[in-house]
Amino acid sequence: MIWLLLAVFAPLLGALGLPLLARLVPKAPARVLGVGSLGFAIATLTGVVGTVLERPKVSLEWIPALGVRFDLAVDGISAPLLLLTGLMGVVATAVPAHIDADNAPGAAVESSRLALYYACLLGTIFGAVICFLAGDALVFFIGFECVLLPMWLLIAQFGDPAPQALARAASLRFLMVTALGSTLMLIGLLAVAASTGTTNLQVWAQLAGSTFSRPQGLVVAGLLVLGLSFKVPVWPLHTWLPWVHSSAPSAGSILLAAVLLKLGTYGLVRLVIPVVPAGFATIAPVLGGFAVVGIIWAGLACLVERDLKRLIAWSSIAHLGFVVLGLASGTEAGMQAALFGNVAHGVISGLLFVVVGALKHEWGGADLGTPHASLREAAPHWGFALIFGFAASMGLPGLAGFWGEFGAIYAAWTPAPGRPGGFFVLLAVGAAVGAALAAAYSARVLREVWGGERTKPAIADAGRIELLVVAALVVIVVGLGVYPSLLLDSTAPVVSTLLTGAP
Template identity: 50%
Template sequence: MAVTILVLIPLVAAIVLFAMAPSATADRLVALVASIGAAVLAIVVSALRLDVDVMWIRSLGIRWHLAPDGVSIALILLTALLTVGVVLHTLHGPPPQGGSRSTLLGCVLLVEAGALGTFLARDALLFFVAFEVVLVPMWVLIRRFGDHHRTDAVRADAAGRFIFFTVLGSTLMLIGILFLVYHQGTSDLDVLAAAHADRLSHGLQVAIAALLLTGLGIKVPLWPLHTWLPAAHTIAPTAGSVLLAAVLLKMGTYGIVRLAVANVPAGVATLSPVLAILGVVGVIWGGLACLVERDLKRLVAYSSVAHMGFVALALASGSHTGLQAALFGNIAHGIVAALLFLVVGDLKEQWGSADLAVARASLRDSAPRFGVPLVFGFAAALGLPGLVSFWGEFLALYAAWSPAPGRPVALLRACVVVGAVGLAIAAGYALRVLRIVWAGEGGNPAATPVRDLRGVRRGLIVTLVGAMVVLGVGPQLLLHLSDLDAAGVLGAVRR
C-alpha cells in the first residue's frame, strides 16, 4: 500500500485545499505535511523498490501496477523534493494574485500526484490517465495565477496555447498506446517490453513509434512543436514555471523511453534520423532565440528547447550510453531549470518585469546572493565541466558519434557537429545575460537595488546549487542508479 499512498497523499491534499475557504489559514499546514510526507515516502519507496500490482478495471484488463525502477527513481525523487521546495517558496512569498493561496497550492500538489503516478505506472493506460491529471492544474496556474502585469487576453492566450498543444499530444499518444495494446493483447508495460514487439510488423512499429514520438514530442517539446512553451513559461507564476520545466517536460522524455523505445524499438530506430535532426535544429534554434530574446523568463524557456534537443539526440543514437545520457540530461535540466526559474522569478517579482533592456543595478554589487546562483545556473546551461549539465550534453554527443548498429552514422556525426556549435551559442547567450544582469553592463547604478535572498528561499537556491555541483563532480551517482534498467529497456534492440 505504500506506493499507492505515495500517489494518494498529494491527491487527497489537493482536494482538501480546493475545498478550503479562501480565508482559511490551515492551507499552510496541509500543503507542508502533504509535500514533506510524500517526499519521505518517495525516498522509502525508491530505496526499497516497493511495488503494487492488482487488477483495477477487470473488464478492460487494466491493472493498478505501480513500481519504481532505475529509469524512474531519479525522476520520482526530483518531483517529490522539488514539490517541497515549490510549496516552501510559495508560502514564504507574497500572496498570489488571481486566486487564493489554497487553490494555488492545490494545483501544485495535483501536478505532483499526476507526475508521481506517471513515473510509477507500469500499465500503459494507467500511464496515460496519470499523465493527463497534470494538464488542468497547470492550465489553472498559467491562466489564473499568471503574470498580472500582462493583460487578461495574454494570459488566456498562453494558457489556451498550452492546453491545445498538450491535448493534441495526448490524443496522438493515446492512439499510439491503443494500437500497441490492441495488437500486443496487453497494456502491462513489463510484458510489452519483454515481448520485443514480436506481434508487430515493421511497418506497424514505425506507425506506432511515429504517433508516440509526435505526441510526446509536443510535450517535451521538440522543435518545431515547441511554440507553446515560451509563452507558458513567460506568463506562469514561479511555481508553475518550476513544475513545467523540471517535471512536465521530463514526463514527455520519460514517456518516449517507457512507451516508444522499450516497446517499438525497430520503429524508433527507423525514425531516429528524424529525431536526431529535430533535436539539433532545436539546439540551434533555441540558442539563437536566446541570443536576441529580451524577456529573461522567455530566454530561459528557449534554453529548455535547446537542452531537450540534446536529450533527443541521445535517444536517437540507440545505444546504452545514449539512453544513459538522455536520462542524466533529463535530471540535469530539471535541476538547472528549477534554479534559474526560482532566481529569475524572484527577480521579476521585485523588478516588475524581466525585460533585459531596462537599466538596473548589477546583481554583483547590489544582490550577490542572487547573482552567484545566477552565474552557476547559466554556467551549467552552457555545459561547463564540473556542473551537472556537462555530462548529459557530453555523453549525448559521444553517444551520437558512436551510435548503435544500424543507425545512420554519417548523419548522426553531422548532428554532433551541429550540436557542438549549439554549445558555443549557449556560451554566447549565457555570457550575454551575465554581462547585463550580473555585471550590470549598460545598467543604472543609481537604480533601486533588489532585496537580496534570505531565509527559506535562500536555502532552496543553495540546495539546488549544491546538487548541481555534487552531480557534476560525481555523475556516477545517477549513472549507476539507471545502468541496469537502462540496459533492460534496450533489450529488444540488442536481440
Template identity: 45%
Template sequence: MKAVLVAVIALPALGALAAMAGRRSGERFAKWIAVGFAAAGLVAAAVLPLGAGDGPMWHRLNLPWAETIGLRFDLGVDGVSYPLIVLTALLTLLCCVHTLLYEPERGRGGVLSALLLVVAAGIIGVFTAANLVAFFVFFELVLLPMWAIIHWWGGPKRQHAALKFALYTLLGSLLLLAGIFVVGGTSGTGDLVALTEGAAAKLPAGTQLLAFALLTLGFAVKAPLWPLHTWLPDAHTEAPTVGSVILAGVLLKMGTYGMVRVSLGVAPDGAAQAAPVLGVLAVAAILIGGLVCLAQTELKRLIAYSSVGHMGFVVLGIATGTASGINAALYGNIAHGLITGLLFFLAGAVKDRTHSGELARLGGLRNVAPGLAGVLGFTALASLGLPGLAGFWGEAFAVYGSVTAAKPLWIVLAVLAACGAALAAVYLLRLLRLVTHGPSSPFIAGLGPAAALKRGEIAVWAPIIAGIVVFGLAPWLLLDTFASPLLEAVIGK
C-alpha cells in the same frame, strides 16, 4: 513497500484535498498543510529503493481495475523512474514552501498549493505507471491543474498562454492515445514490462513504425521538440514562478521519459527506423533554440527557449539508441530539472524586486544585489555545461553517444550539437553581461537593501544548488541508479 509506492501518489492527492478543506481556517493554514503533505511525499519517494526486489522493477503493484475489459491498476518503480519521482517530490515541496513564504500576486495561495500537489500526483503517476492505460490516465491528469495555474496566477497574457498550453497538450494526447490503441490492439496487452521484455517484438515492422511515430509525436509536444515547442515560451513567460519551475523541472520530462519507457520499449524496430529523423529534429531544436535565445530581450522567455535547446540534447541521446546516449538522456533530464528550475526561481526573484523581466532594465544587478547576482551566475554556468556542475555530463555524453553510433549522419549531428552547446555558452554569457555586469540601470540602482537575498529564498534554493554541485562532481550517483533490467532490454534491442 507497495504501500509506499501508492503513498508517493496518494500523499500529494490527499494533501490537495486537505489544503482545500483547510482554507476555511485561512490561506496560510492551507499552505502549511500543503507543505506538510509535500514533505511526507518526498520522504516516501526517498525510501522507495528499500527492499527492492530482483525482478524487472524494484516494486510493483498490479490490482484489478476494470476486469471485464482487461484493465488493471498497475504501478512500478525502477532505476529509470526513481530519480524523476524524487525530483518531482523535491521541486513540489520547494514550490509549496515558496508559496508559503511569498503569497502569490493574485492571492489564494492555498488553492495554488493544492493545484501544485495535484500536478505532482499526476506527474509521479506517469513515472510509476507500468501499464499503458494507467500511463495515459496520469498523463491527462496534469492538464487541467496546470492550465488553472497559468490561467489564474499568470501574467497579463495568461489566458492566451493557458489556452495554447491546453490545445497543444490535447493534440499530443490524441496522438498518444492513437499510438496506445495501435500497440494494445495489435499486441493484446498494455503491460509495459511485458512489452519491453519481448511482447513488442511480435508486432510487425510497419505497425511498430506507426506506433513509434504516434507515440513519439505525442511525447514530443511535452518534451518539447521543435517544431512542436511553440506553446512553451508563452506558458513559461506568463506562468507564476512556481508554475514555471514545475513546468521546466518535471512536466517536460514526462515527454522524454515516455520516449524511453514507452516509445523505445514497445516499438524497438520502429525506433531504429525513425532514429535518423528524430536525431535531426533534436539537433534542429538545439541550434534553433540557441539562436532564438540570442534574440530574446525578456529573462523568462530566454530561459524558456533555452529549455528547447537543452531538451534537444536529451532527445538526441534517446535517438542514438546507444547505452551512453540513453544514459546521457536520463541524466540530462535530472540536470535540466534542477538547473532550469533554479533559473526560474531566480527569474521570479528578479521580477519581484524590479517588476520587470526586460534585460535592458536589469543591468548592474551585482552592484546592488551581489548575492542574487552570484547565484544567477552560478546557475548560468551550470546551464552552459561547465565541467564539475550537473549540466555538463548529460550534454557531453549525448554528443558522445551520437559519435559512437559510428555512422556519417550521426557524426555530423554530433558536430552540430557541439556547436549548439557553444551557442548556449554565448547566450548565457550574454545574459550575465546584460543583467549582472556594467553600470546599474535606473530600475536597479534604486532598489537598495530590498534587493538582498532573503533567508526564505536561500532555504528554497539551497537543496537545488547542492544537487547541481553533487551530481556534477559525482555523476555516478545518478548513473548507477539508472541501472535497470528494463533499460538494458531497451538498449539491447
C-alpha cells in the same frame, strides 16, 4: 508499501484538502496554507524517497475490459525522476507564491484563492508521481493527463497578471497542444495494447515490438514519438513553451520545466524505445535531426530574446534537444546521457526559474532591457544563484549539465548500428555548436544582469527559505556533476534491459 501510499496520497490529499480547509476556515491565514502545502510536499518527498529505497510493487485489478491493471512500480529509471518530482514539489511550494491581491477584494477570497494555487501545485505533483510510478501504459497516460488541469489553472489564474488575457491564451494553448500530443500518443498506446493484448509496460518491453509488422511498428512509433514530441517539446512543436513559461507563475514554471517536460522524455524511454524498437530506429534520424535543429534554433533565439523567463524556456528546448538526440542515437551511452541530462535539466531549470521568478517579482518584469541593478552587487545571493544556474545550464563540467551534453554528443558520434553514421556525426557537430551557443547566451545574460554598474533599483536579496532552496539545488547540481555515478549507476542496468529487450 506505506511509502508508496504516502507518495501517492500526500499530494492528492493536499490538493483536495487545502481548498476544503480554506472553505471551512475562511479566515485561515495565508501562512497556514503555505506551510500546509509545504508539509504535503515534504510528505510526498518523504514517501517518494521511501518508495525509491523500498521499491514496492502494486498491482490491482482495474479495468478488465481494457486489460488495464493498476500497476505501480519503481525502477532505476523512474527513481531519479520520482525523486526529482518530490524535490521540485517541495521547491515549488516553498518559494513565495506572489499571487497578486488586486483581483481579490476580501480576505476570505484571498485564502481560497491561495488554497487553489497550492492545490494546483500539489495536483500537478500528484499526476507526475503517478506517471513516473506507472507500470501500465494507461495508468501512465492518466497520470500524464492529470497534470493538465492543475497546470492550466495555475497559468490561467495565477499567471502573469499584466496581460491576463495573454496568460489565459498561453494556458489554453498549453492545454490544447499537450492534449493533442497526448491523444496521438494514446492512439499509439492503444495500438500497442491491441497488438500485445496487455498494457503492462514490462511485457511490452519484453516483447520488444515482435508483435508488429514493419509498417505497423513504424506507424505506431511515429504516433508515439509525435505525440510525445509535443510534450518534450521537440522542434518544430515547441512554440508553446516560451509563451507558457513567460506567463506562468514561477512555481508553475518550476514544475513545468523540471517535472512536466520530463514526462515527454520519460515517455520516449518507457513507451517507445523498448516497445517499438524497429519503428523507432527508422524515425530516429529524423528525430535526432529535429533535436539538433532545436538545439541550434533555441540557442539562437536565446541570443536575441529579451524576456528572461522566455529565454530560459528557450534554453530548455535546447537542453531537451540534447536529451532527445541521446535517445535518438539508440545506444546505451546515448540513453544514459539522455536520462542524466533529463534529470540535470530538471534541477538546473528549476533553480533558474526559482531565481528568475523572484527577480521578475522584484523587478516587476523579466525584460532584460529595463534597468536592472547589477545582481552581483545588489543581490549577491540571487546573483550567485543566477550565475551558477547559467554555468550549469551551459554545461560546465563539474556541474550536472555537463554529462548529459557530452554523452549526447558522444552518442551521436557513435550511433547504434543501422543508424546513418555520417548523418549522426553531422548531428554531433551541430549539437556541439549548440553548446557553444549556450555559452554565448549565458554570457549575454550575465553581462546584462549579473555584472554592471547600475545599483538602482535596489532589490531585496533572497530570503531564508529561498536561500535554503537555492542551496539545496546547488548542492544537487554540484553533487551530480562531481559524482555522476549517483545517477548513472541507477539507470545503467535498466537501460541495458530496455535496449536489449531481455527481461
